Amino acid sequence: MTDTLFLQPDALSANAFSLLCEQSLTLSDYPLAAEAEKNVLIYHNAALLEPVQSDKIAVLSELHRALSTGPGVLVIKGAYPDSEVIERHNRVFDAIFQQEAARGNAGDHFSAAGNNGRIWNSLQKTAEQDAGSFIEYYSNPTLALVSEAWLGPWYQMTAQVNVVRPGGKAQQPHRDYHLGFQENRDVQRFPLPLQLLSQYLTLQGAVAHSAMPLESGPTQLLPFSQQYPGGYLAWRQPEFIDYFRQHAVQLPLAQGDALFFNPALFHAAGNNVTRDHVRIANLLQVSSAFGKPMETVNRLRLLQLIYPALRQRYQNEQLHGAELAALVAAAADGYSFPTNLDSDPPLAGLAPQTQQQLLLHALQEDWNAEYFNQQLERQQRLRSA
Ligand SMILES: [Fe+2]
Structure with a gap:
């Protein structure tokens, strides 16, 4: 019977490790990269963002490959x-x-x-x-x-x-x-x-x-x-x-x-x-949405603090598209679970409303800060057991 799925330290091999690390990077496998320096992929920010307009899937795939089966590390100049x-x-x-x-x-x-x-x-x-x-x-x-x-x-x-x-x-x-x-x-x-x-x-x-x-x-x-x-x-x-x-x-x-x-x-x-x-x-x-992060972030408080400034920029059309999506993703919780399915049932589909959806809805409907704060707190209450 083998126990190899539960690896023990005596099964480690520095030789196998060095063979992996001695691979060299083939730049042509990463068409969006500008160069490879010391086996690290170097991207230029504009050259990465521009093709997102025409083929986002190809950009996402290349970056994922670089971090997984590629060298595992990349630099974006001028991010x-x-x-x-x-x-x-x-x-x-x-x-x-x-x-x-x-x-x-x-x-x-x-x-x-x-x-x-x-x-x-x-x-x-x-x-x-x-x-x-x-x-x-x-x-x-x-x-x-x-x-x-x-x-x-x-x-x-x-x-x-x-x-x-x-x-x-x-x-x-x-x-x-x-x-x-x-x-x-x-x-x-x-x-x-x-x-x-x-x-x-x-x-x-x-x-x-x-x-x-x-x-x-x-x-x-x-x-x-x-x-x-x-x-x-x-x-x-x-x-x-x-x-x-x-x-x-x-x-x-x-x-x-x-x-x-x-x-x-x-x-x-x-x-x-x-x-x-x-x-x-x-x-x-x-x-990942599926993982426990290392730090707790009080996203409710964070959103309440930024909402007035965010609403103003949204209404003035200073923030939209990929920039708005990036901000919402960084600030608010995007996942429906864990929740309390008695008090927080799905509004549509199988997954209850997320903080990100609530935030976008508030911006689109131009809620005032007081109403937004109330609704955000209500959502948190409904999700609690
Ligand atoms: Fe580290």
Whole structure:
């Protein structure tokens, strides 16, 4: 009888891992990509968004392949073409840092004290701080396109800010949420098909909010390493760490570029060896509608805070199409479940109304903020058990 569906650490093979990681990327397999650098696919934002008009399925398919059977990592140059959008959002981050420092916030438990700054749940906190900047930032169609390519519709956006000051030290190589946050003894209780499945429940992204020259320590990446089935048990083992140290690659990023990778890709933040360059990223962790995200977001509160500004932009026709869809997807819950089917039966079809549907309905009907708030709270009540 075989137990191979419950993988044990002694079945891991650094040799098999290295064979996977030694694949090289064939650029012609990814017709929308501009180039391949160190086995990382590089896309130009406009060249990715433009073909969405004529063949969105082809764009989604290529991005999904890149993250799954391809190198597992891609960069989109100029994902935020207007640097003012990033700069305004940086000022919002600064204000949040100041408020949290004044409250004696402990900072980042993933690094040595003093070197890093962290804003957990920057998604909700930026909406609380500045609704206009939130709307401007998350109405980005590129974030929505890559999220949808990996996760399909109704994904759940979360975000965390990471600031690495000069002297900030590199991380150990690792995989990310879900199983990257569990100890080996718990990982090995999950049958291998579930371990493989889990990578399809999350997308990792990072938007460069400062320039990230190599000396500032942009993320070290090991292309194709997401393909190793036993990787969730392997990343703490010395042979795998050694292989990573010898073969990981880094790419400089410009402010406004975005990096996306499969959460099963081996990666680690780099050393910031500059004297004076502060590296700032907004990390995006996007979850499938079917998965539990890492962070709670109070989406009801978030929506109530942004609704007046959103309504105004909608009525002035400043926000529509792919930008409006991206904003709604990032802000509101798009999934009907879990719910209470006694009090929240489907209005049409088989699935009860979602927060996203309610929000769009409110905008189309031009509800005032008070009525919107009431209806949103009513929906939440009906969904509760
Ligand atoms: Fe990570």
